[in-house]
Amino acid sequence: MIRTDRKIDAVVVLSGGQDSALCLALACRRFGADRVAALTFNYGQRHAVETKFARALARRFRIAAHKVVKLDFYRHLTANALFDASAPIRKKRGASCPTTVVEGRNSFFLTAAGVWAKSLGATHVYTGVSEADYSGYPDCRAAFIRAQEKMMRLAMEWPFKIVTPFLHKTKAEEWALADRLGLFDLVANETVTCYRGIPGAGCGRCPACRLRAAGLMKYLQHSRRKI
Numbered sequence: 001m002i003r004t005d006r007k008i009d010a011v012v013v014l015s016g017g018q019d020s021a022l023c024l025a026l027a028c029r030r031f032g033a034d035r036v037a038a039l040t041f042n043y044g045q046r047h048a049v050e051t052k053f054a055r056a057l058a059r060r061f062r063i064a065a066h067k068v069v070k071l072d073f074y075r076h077l078t079a080n081a082l083f084d085a086s087a088p089i090r091k092k093r094g095a096s097c098p099t100t101v102v103e104g105r106n107s108f109f110l111t112a113a114g115v116w117a118k119s120l121g122a123t124h125v126y127t128g129v130s131e132a133d134y135s136g137y138p139d140c141r142a143a144f145i146r147a148q149e150k151m152m153r154l155a156m157e158w159p160f161k162i163v164t165p166f167l168h169k170t171k172a173e174e175w176a177l178a179d180r181l182g183l184f185d186l187v188a189n190e191t192v193t194c195y196r197g198i199p200g201a202g203c204g205r206c207p208a209c210r211l212r213a214a215g216l217m218k219y220l221q222h223s224r225r226k227i
Contacts, residue, residue: 007035008064010124010163011117013109014038016053017193018212019128019166022174025181026165027126028061037065037120039113043105044075050192053199057190065120069112078104106139107148114152114160123159125152130166142167171215172222179225188216 009031014020027036040054051068058066106129113125129140138144142164149162166174178187193212194202202209219225 008037008117008120008122009035010037010126011113011120011122012036012038012126013113013128014040014054014057014066015128016040016050016057016191017128017208018171018174018178018187018191019130020054021057021187021191022178022181022183023126023128023163023165024057024061024063025183027124027163028063029181031124033061033063036061036063037116037122038063038067039109039116040066040068041071041109041112042068043071043108049197049199053190053192060186060190067116071108074108104139106137106144110148110162111152111155114156114158117160118156118158124161124163126163126165128166129164130169130171132166132168132170170218171211172218173215175216175219176223179219179223184225 010027012020012024012027014024024036024038038054038058040051042048042051055066055068106127110125110127113127117123117125127145129145131141145162145164145167149160152158152160152162169177175184175187178184189200192199192202193208195206195208196203201213204210204213
């Protein structure tokens, strides 16, 4: 249910993972939780448990509105290891991306978030993509974000601003931010980054878990925090 006593300023693409949880926190700090909405997608991913954690994050931050939207058609358009639980999660020799790449995912997500944002009167759309620390996904690059923002403005005649707090930040820098915001334990224990759907530290083997763990180790080496 949407609170109508105040204008909504931002819509956050909220997966339930580390990046989007911090995006939600930053949007709430900037605009106030009662002026923030979040959109989560169930698109047939093998780690769909992340939607449960997204709901918990939305409740935790007490934002104005949260929707979980099904994209049932997606798995009929492309094949990858996130749609097929029997497929190995790995990077093939010579491939630019691992088998977990979901073609066009961020474009779909941002366009949908923009449609809802415009209906709410919001101009800011937050997403946790990163060019500095990523697995080769083409829709995590600055060039893509600039093009997507322009496309959405033209398509809907609305002054969208796609906000990407982590576009040029590493996972270690994200952990440092979580600590500064007092959200270290929340991110460490109440988010799902793992492609196999295991919360917290995850399986420790998939690309997402290894990236998350490497960033955490690097941050801990340069901080006084102990876990």
